[in-house]
Amino acid sequence: MSTTIDKDDKDDKDDKEPIIHVRNVVKTFGNGVRALDGVSIDIGRREVVVVVGPSGSGKSTFLRCLNGLETADSGEIVIDGIPLDHNRKNRLEIRKEAGMVFQQFNLFPHMTVGRNIDLAQIRVRGASTEEARRNTCELLTKVGLEDRVDAYPAQLSGGQQQRVAIARALALRPRVMLFDEATSALDPEMIGEVLDVMRDLAREGMTMVVVTHEMGFAREVGDRAVFIDEGRFIEIGPAAEVFDNAKEERTREFLSKVL
Amino acid sequence: MIGPYASHQRRFFSPLDVVLLALLAAMVVWLGPGLIRAGEYRWNWSVIWRYMVRYDPVSDRMRPNVLLNGFFTTIRLSIWSGVVAMIIGLVMGVLASRRRLLARLVTRTYVEFARNTPPLVLVFLFYYFLGQQITAILGLEQWVAAMDPRTARIVTILAAPPRQLPAFVSAVATLGIFEGAYLTEIVRAGIQSVPKGQWEAGYALGLSSRDRYRFVVLPQAWRVVLPAAVGQFISIIKDSSIVAVISIPELTFQGLEVMAATYRTFEIWITIALMYFLLSSICSWGARGIERRLARHVAR
Ligand SMILES: Nc1ncnc2c1ncn2[C@@H]1O[C@H](COP(=O)(O)OP(=O)(O)OP(=O)(O)O)[C@@H](O)[C@H]1O
Ligand SMILES: [Mg+2]
Numbered sequence: 148m149s150t151t152i153d154k155d156d157k158d159d160k161d162d163k164e165p166i167i168h169v170r171n172v173v174k175t176f177g178n179g180v181r182a183l184d185g186v187s188i189d190i191g192r193r194e195v196v197v198v199v200g201p202s203g204s205g206k207s208t209f210l211r212c213l214n215g216l217e218t219a220d221s222g223e224i225v226i227d228g229i230p231l232d233h234n235r236k237n238r239l240e241i242r243k244e245a246g247m248v249f250q251q252f253n254l255f256p257h258m259t260v261g262r263n264i265d266l267a268q269i270r271v272r273g274a275s276t277e278e279a280r281r282n283t284c285e286l287l288t289k290v291g292l293e294d295r296v297d298a299y300p301a302q303l304s305g306g307q308q309q310r311v312a313i314a315r316a317l318a319l320r321p322r323v324m325l326f327d328e329a330t331s332a333l334d335p336e337m338i339g340e341v342l343d344v345m346r347d348l349a350r351e352g353m354t355m356v357v358v359t360h361e362m363g364f365a366r367e368v369g370d371r372a373v374f375i376d377e378g379r380f381i382e383i384g385p386a387a388e389v390f391d392n393a394k395e396e397r398t399r400e401f402l403s404k405v406l
Numbered sequence: 407m408i409g410p411y412a413s414h415q416r417r418f419f420s421p422l423d424v425v426l427l428a429l430l431a432a433m434v435v436w437l438g439p440g441l442i443r444a445g446e447y448r449w450n451w452s453v454i455w456r457y458m459v460r461y462d463p464v465s466d467r468m469r470p471n472v473l474l475n476g477f478f479t480t481i482r483l484s485i486w487s488g489v490v491a492m493i494i495g496l497v498m499g500v501l502a503s504r505r506r507l508l509a510r511l512v513t514r515t516y517v518e519f520a521r522n523t524p525p526l527v528l529v530f531l532f533y534y535f536l537g538q539q540i541t542a543i544l545g546l547e548q549w550v551a552a553m554d555p556r557t558a559r560i561v562t563i564l565a566a567p568p569r570q571l572p573a574f575v576s577a578v579a580t581l582g583i584f585e586g587a588y589l590t591e592i593v594r595a596g597i598q599s600v601p602k603g604q605w606e607a608g609y610a611l612g613l614s615s616r617d618r619y620r621f622v623v624l625p626q627a628w629r630v631v632l633p634a635a636v637g638q639f640i641s642i643i644k645d646s647s648i649v650a651v652i653s654i655p656e657l658t659f660q661g662l663e664v665m666a667a668t669y670r671t672f673e674i675w676i677t678i679a680l681m682y683f684l685l686s687s688i689c690s691w692g693a694r695g696i697e698r699r700l701a702r703h704v705a706r
Contacts, residue, residue: 214610242612253607257625266621267611312607319612 164228165189166323166354167213172222174208174378182208183219184378190371192322193352197359197369197386201401205378206358210325213356214245227322243271246316250328252308254300254315260287261296264315272319279318286314290344306337310344317348324348326357362406366390374398453670454677457660476660477681482565483577483656484643484685490582491589491642492635498586499593500619513590520587525648532580533573533652540579541572570655577649585642592634596627629700636693640686647682657681 167190174183182205190196198206211217213224215231215238224231226241255263261283268279287293290310292303300308309329316324326345330338342364349355349368359365365372369386374395382395390406393399460471470478502513520528541547550568553561558568566574600623608618650659661678665671 216606216609239612242610245610247607247610249603249607251603253601253603255604255607255622255626267613270614270617270621271612315607315611 163191166192166194166227167356168223168225169213170223172209172212172219172224174205174212174217174219182378183212185222186375186378186380187222188373188380188383190354190356192354194370195349195353195355195357195368196371196373197357197365198373198375199359199362199365199401199405200373200375200381204375206375207327208378209375210247210327210356210358213323213325214242214247216247243319244321245323245325246319246321247325248309248313248316248327248329250331252300252305252312252332254308254312256300259297259299260292260303260311263300263311264318267315268318282318283314286317287311289317289347290314291340304337305333306340309333309337309341313341313344313348323354323356326355326359328358328360330359330361360405362390362402374401376401447672449673450670451673453664453668454673457664457668472655472660472664473657473677473681476655476657477685479566479655479660480643480646480657480682481685483574483581483646483649483654484639486565486578487581487585487646488639488642490578491585491638494582494586495589495593495635498590499597500624502590502594503597513594517587517590520584525584525645526651528584529577529580529648529651532583533576536576536579538576541575544575546572546575566654573652573654577646577652577654580649581642581646585638585645588638588641589635592638593627593631596629596631596634597623599630600626632700633693633697636689636696640689640693643685643689644682 167188169189170187171185172183172187173181173185175181184205186205186209188196198209200206208217212219213226213231219231227244229237229240229244231238231241254260255266258266261280264283264286265276265279268274268282269276274282284293284296287296290313292307292310292314295303295307295311300311303311309332313329329345330341333341338361342361345355345357345364346368357365357369366386371383372386372389373380374382374389374393374397376397382389382393382398384394389398390402393402454473457471457473459468459474461467462469498513498516501509502517504510523531550571553568561568561571565571604622604626605618608622613622646656647658650656650662653659655663657678661674665674668674
């Protein structure tokens with residue numbers, strides 16, 4: 148297998164094709180909870196979609212369905228032309244295409260920061276150690292942590308850990324980034340540094356799906372906003388419109404509580 | 407002293423202590439006459455020394471005699487059984503942690519079978535059924551017959567004299583399979599102690615299932631597994647005495663032999679208890695060291 152897939156040739160693909168296509172996705176958990184009740188959305192390249200909604204409304208489940216962490220019961224998910232089905236190869240491709248950032252960072256505590264970011268490059272993309280490390284240092288520079296490459300996660304602050312986690316998710320040069328409440332586990336004074344990194348990514352044209360409780364950030368960075376409640380997309384529209392001028396009563400009610 | 411036991415420390419006698427003391431007193435009264443008679447017992451410890459080391463006129467040197475040889479056999483037996491048990495534990499523990507129904511069924515059956523059968527019964531079962539099969543499959547008899555003296559010496563040092571090798575191998579298999587069930591549970595628990603988020607991060611990064619185990623989960627599980635596994639090794643040392651019943655010349659078997667020859671019951675069994683105790687203590691001391699080091703590692 149060739150080791151360096153230049154992602155840029157893929158950019159020539161039809162720019163108008165949505166990069167994320169979700170149609171009528173239903174997800175029911177074993178305990179009978181219907182976490183997603185038929186959701187659909189098409190997300191274009193370079194678009195930033197923010198997902199807001201009350202606790203337990205299905206935000207995480209939606210994101211986790213997009214990269215196959217959860218398997219939808221029915222419906223259709225296509226990421227960058229690859230259908231997310233039972234085909235293991237497709238699923239692997241999608242996992243490489245979609246980077247994910249978790250609320251709890253989930254860094255590997257027994258590895259240095261550098262090794263955390265090297266690992267997938269070496270094991271999944273087949274990069275050499277030097278090649279991987281070079282890219283790792285570039286990514287760390289991007290998130291402002293180039294001097295912490297040999298630190299262990301436990302030696303970093305929460306904000307720094309989350310920035311490392313973002314760098315790690317970027318290591319395979321994904322086309323899509325999924326953020327699940329990336330700042331919810333952080334002390335208030337560290338939220339800003341993580342949001343800054345996310346803002347930079349959005350500005351560079353990364354396609355992003357962002358679940359967040361930071362309404363100010365969502366309105367500022369989001370191209371479109373989705374309001375989800377009880378597993379349904381209640382409202383989808385331009386971020387400014389949804390936040391300032393929601394059509395649905397339930398959206399307005401929710402926003403009035405959190406804003 | 408801090409912690410929940412601090413308040414108990416100030417009281418000298420709790421009701422439980424009184425009960426224990428009463429039991430102890432009753433035991434002294436009950437066993438007392440026996441102990442006094444034991445006082446008249448004429449101890450003869452020199453027998454022990456004779457069976458520990460012997461003079462070898464050929465090489466003009468002192469050589470280990472049956473008891474010490476039994477001690478070494480116990481060590482060899484324990485180490486090999488420990489290795490086999492660890493390999494089984496690792497494979498079965500990983501399988502047990504999988505979501506596949508079949509994998510869980512297989513490991514569950516194995517663990518339940520090994521844990522709910524008396525080890526002595528297992529020894530016989532393996533020795534008479536599997537033992538023959540295993541040695542046949544390994545072609546052990548032929549290999550032993552065709553062995554050159556140098557190999558034979560190495561095999562004797564590492565395992566057992568060639569003649570006893572088939573019995574030794576089935577003893578190792580028995581103990582390995584028996585203790586492997588406990589190690590399976592230890593490894594499974596270790597794997598399950600790793601937070602779910604670690605799996606998910608590995609998955610999201612595109613790591614294969616094998617890589618997730620190898621690079622992400624097992625190294626973290628190790629911290630839980632290692633101290634428990636060393637603890638289990640102590641059990642292996644102690645449990646290894648059961649293979650005396652299939653005439654493996656390990657410590658307990660040799661003790662029985664020496665007793666049959668000398669009738670020095672007390673001396674022999676006290677000595678043997680001390681030898682097991684010595685071996686186990688060294689291991690638990692090692693286990694504590696490992697635990698301390700791992701703890702320091704985590705605190706990093
Ligand atoms: N693994 C699971 N097993 C059973 N039920 C689940 C599981 N994961 C989520 N749920 C349920 O599915 C629903 C949606 O959960 P989800 O985590 O997607 O909500 P959320 O919008 O992310 O909430 P939060 O803001 O609290 O993170 C909830 O009712 C939750 O209890
Ligand atoms: Mg959530």
